[in-house]
Amino acid sequence: xxxxxxxxxxQVTGSCTSLEHGGxxxxxxxxxxxxxxxxxxxxxxxxxFPPRSVAAVVLTHAHVDHIGRLPLLTAQGFRGPxxxxxxxxxxxxxxxxxxxxxxxxxxxxxxxxxxRAGRPAVKPLFTEGDVARILERLETRDYGVPFxxxxxxxxxxxxxxxxxxxxxxSVLLERDGHRILFSGDxxxxxxPIVRDPEPAPPCDVLVIESTYGDxxxxxxxxxxDLLLKVLEHxxxxxxxxxxxxxxxxxxxxxxxxxxxxxxxxxxxxxxxxLDSPLAIRATEIYRAHPECFDEEARARLEAxxxxxxxxxxxxxxxxxxxxxxNRDNRPKIVVAASGMCTAGPILHHLRHHxxxxxxxxxxxxxxxxxxxxxKILDGAKHVRIHDRPVQVRASIHQISGLSAHTDRKGLRAWxxxxxxxxxxxxxHGEAGPAAxxxxxxxxxxxxxxxxxxxxxxxxxx
Numbered sequence: 197x198x199x200x201x202x203x204x205x206x207q208v209t210g211s212c213t214s215l216e217h218g219g220x221x222x223x224x225x226x227x228x229x230x231x232x233x234x235x236x237x238x239x240x241x242x243x244x245f246p247p248r249s250v251a252a253v254v255l256t257h258a259h260v261d262h263i264g265r266l267p268l269l270t271a272q273g274f275r276g277p278x279x280x281x282x283x284x285x286x287x288x289x290x291x292x293x294x295x296x297x298x299x300x301x302x303x304x305x306x307x308x309x310x311x312r313a314g315r316p317a318v319k320p321l322f323t324e325g326d327v328a329r330i331l332e333r334l335e336t337r338d339y340g341v342p343f344x345x346x347x348x349x350x351x352x353x354x355x356x357x358x359x360x361x362x363x364x365x366s367v368l369l370e371r372d373g374h375r376i377l378f379s380g381d382x383x384x385x386x387x388p389i390v391r392d393p394e395p396a397p398p399c400d401v402l403v404i405e406s407t408y409g410d411x412x413x414x415x416x417x418x419x420x421d422l423l424l425k426v427l428e429h430x431x432x433x434x435x436x437x438x439x440x441x442x443x444x445x446x447x448x449x450x451x452x453x454x455x456x457x458x459x460x461x462x463x464x465x466x467x468x469x470l471d472s473p474l475a476i477r478a479t480e481i482y483r484a485h486p487e488c489f490d491e492e493a494r495a496r497l498e499a500x501x502x503x504x505x506x507x508x509x510x511x512x513x514x515x516x517x518x519x520x521x522n523r524d525n526r527p528k529i530v531v532a533a534s535g536m537c538t539a540g541p542i543l544h545h546l547r548h549h550x551x552x553x554x555x556x557x558x559x560x561x562x563x564x565x566x567x568x569x570x571k572i573l574d575g576a577k578h579v580r581i582h583d584r585p586v587q588v589r590a591s592i593h594q595i596s597g598l599s600a601h602t603d604r605k606g607l608r609a610w611x612x613x614x615x616x617x618x619x620x621x622x623x624h625g626e627a628g629p630a631a632x633x634x635x636x637x638x639x640x641x642x643x644x645x646x647x648x649x650x651x652x653x654x655x656x657x
Contacts, residue, residue, distance in 0.1 A: 197374070199401070200654035202244065203227060204624040207235065207651075208407055208564055209261040211624060213378065214245060217371060218349025221245065223253045224367055224378050224403075228264025228295070230538065232566025239265060239321055244652055248273040252345045254353055255280035256380030257364035258287035258444060264295055267326035270333070279345065281355055282336040283363025283485045287444055287478060292327040294443075294474045296320070298539060339365065359383035359393030360600050361445035362481065362488050368397055375399040376657070377617075381407070381624070382610050384602040386416040388452040389482065389493045389503060393602070398615030401657055406625030407562055408603045409633025411596065419597030423453055424462055426558050426593045427529075431465065433591060435554030436528050440542045440569060442535035443474035445600040446561050448482055450531055451504035452493075453598070458506045469521060471512040471532035471541040479504060512541075522548040535561050537568035546572075547581045555590035560598035565626060608636050619657065620646045 197217045203210025203225075210229035215222045229235040247269050255278060256262055266278065266288075280288065299320035307317045337343050342354045355365035360383035367378040377399035385392045396402070414422060430437035441447040447470070454468055470476065482503065486494055496503060512518050518541050521530070533540040549555040550572070563569035571579055577588055596603070602610070611620075620641060622634045634646050647655065 197657040198654055199403075199621070199657055200245075200652065201621070201623060201649040202652060203229065204261070205649045205651045205653065206630075207231070207626060208562065208624055209235065210238065211256075211262045212265065213403065213623070214250075215369065215376065217351070220251045220346045220349040221249045222345060222351060222369070223250050225256055225262040226253055226265045226269050227262040228260050230261055230536065230567070231564040235566065239268070243269065243272060246273065248275065250274050250276055251347065252276045253278045254345065254367050255284055255288070256358065256367060256378065257361055258284045258291050259361065259381070259442070260291055260295055263288055263291060266330045267292065267296070267322035270329045271322065271326055276333070277335045278330065278333045279335050279337055279343070279353065281339065281363040281365055283481070283488050284365070285334045285336050285363075286481045286484065287363060288334065289331055290474060290477050290481070291444065292330060293324060296322055296324045296327050300324070356394045356397065357391055357488075359385075359387065359390055362390060362485055364390075366394070366396070368399065374401075374657075376401040377403065377614060379404040379610070381405055381600070382602045382607060383600050384413060384597075384606055387600065388449050389490065390488055391490045393610060395613035396610050397613070399617050401619045401621075402611065402614050402617040403621045403623060404607060404611055404633070404637075405601070406607065406622050406630040406633035407601045408596065408599065409607060409622070409625050409629035409636070411603055411629075412605050413597040413599065413603045414595075416597065419595060420453060420457070422595050422597065424457060426556065426595065427457070427465065429591065429593070430556040431527060433554045433556055434527055435525070435552055435556065435590075436530055436545070436549050437465070437556045437558060438542065438545050438549060439529065439531045439558045439560055440535050440537050441472075441475070441531050441533065441560055443472050443533045444478045446535055446598070447472060447475040447531055447533070448479055448504055449598060449600060450560055451509070454529070455504055455506040458508055465527060465529050466508065467510055468506070468508045468529040468531065469510045469512055471518050471521070471530060471545070475533060476511060518544060536563050536570070537572070543568075543581055547584070547586055550579070550581070550590050551587045553589045557590050557592050559592070559594040562599060562601065604633060604636055607633060608640060611637060612640055617641060617644055619655070620644050621655070622646065622648050
């Protein structure tokens with residue numbers, strides 16, 4: 197067997213790992229690179245393996261950095277099945293269609309000036325038609341029920357709940373008594389809505405993420421207290437509180453916590469605005485999959501109180517609503533996509549409010565290197581939004597406990613149940629967090645070979 201890392205190696209995004217065995221190739225995830233131009237440029241290069249050689253793709257979950265190159269895989273010749281949980285399948289459709297529309301719109305805007313300048317037109321990375329061909333290949337499987345992948349060299353595959361977002365899974369691959377475990381993205385314990393991650397099963401080879409491999413999040417009760425303090429700070433400032441949030445997972449998490457504070461009569465803002473059509477559709481999909489919920493979320497649903505909807509919540513249905521909101525300078529909370537401020541309606545809200553000293557911005561999750569969110573979080577005094585300079589005068593906050601990723605302590609606790617793996621590969625993390633995670637795991641597995649793979653690096657198992 198040979199394991200090769202085609203993404204999320206030396207960085208967080210672009211998850212794509214191939215396992216070659218018996219003349220067959222299986223991919224675990226096929227995600228998009230996100231962040232600075234040097235990374236996003238990788239999305240347009242051809243795969244370094246023949247897509248026709250891929251017998252099947254197994255998905256851990258539906259975030260774009262794990263599924264965003266699937267349409268390119270099919271366009272270059274892949275014809276096999278794509279296995280995932282039912283929750284992931286529903287989210288894959290809306291996530292990829294939304295990405296396709298963004299790529300098509302970006303190409304159209306670029307071509308408007310490229311053609312006038314006598315430069316060749318660019319094509320979108322992929323289209324809605326490319327996405328349709330992906331959706332035909334989705335095959336859903338339940339948690340905990342093994343199934344076989346491949347025709348000649350068969351692998352046994354089992355999904356285990358990763359507790360990250362709806363439908364997220366760790367992936368256990370078995371052949372001839374050997375067990376390879378891919379963590380996917382592991383969620384924190386006591387996260388709203390979804391169940392806690394299942395413990396890692398015993399394995400010979402472990403591939404583990406390290407997004408927050410160098411730090412620890414505050415406890416759940418501390419996170420709620422920190423959120424309340426940010427709300428009180430923003431109320432005292434008297435302006436808008438902007439919360440960039442991923443449409444899937446982070447938005448539902450944030451709204452669930454705001455609803456909880458509202459029910460406890462602690463929410464100090466009169467209105468909360470959700471500006472993300474994709475997040476609205478994702479929340480509807482969440483409601484359709486109560487089998488993924490924890491006990492508290494199921495109880496809320498059965499009691500008819502809803503997961504995130506509250507009297508203070510206002511949903512912005514179109515761009516005109518969003519524009520009108522930016523003309524209203526009254527205090528408010530605005531939850532908007534995208535989570536790392538790379539696109540979407542959050543850019544318009546930041547352009548209108550980031551320069552105001554009475555405004556606040558709360559980062560509720562990881563900000564990749566090179567993104568606008570990372571620049572703001574790192575203390576930039578001036579940024580460019582829509583090619584215009586904007587001064588940063590708003591108060592900037594971050595609460596890592598709102599993340600859908602567990603921290604170093606959580607990853608280590610999850611890995612400790614994996615028996616005695618002989619080889620461990622630490623991926624899905626920037627250099628510092630990945631190295632810290634590797635060092636932490638050396639204390640748990642002193643006899644294991646621990647690797648920090650780089651892009652396109654392969655290993656014989």
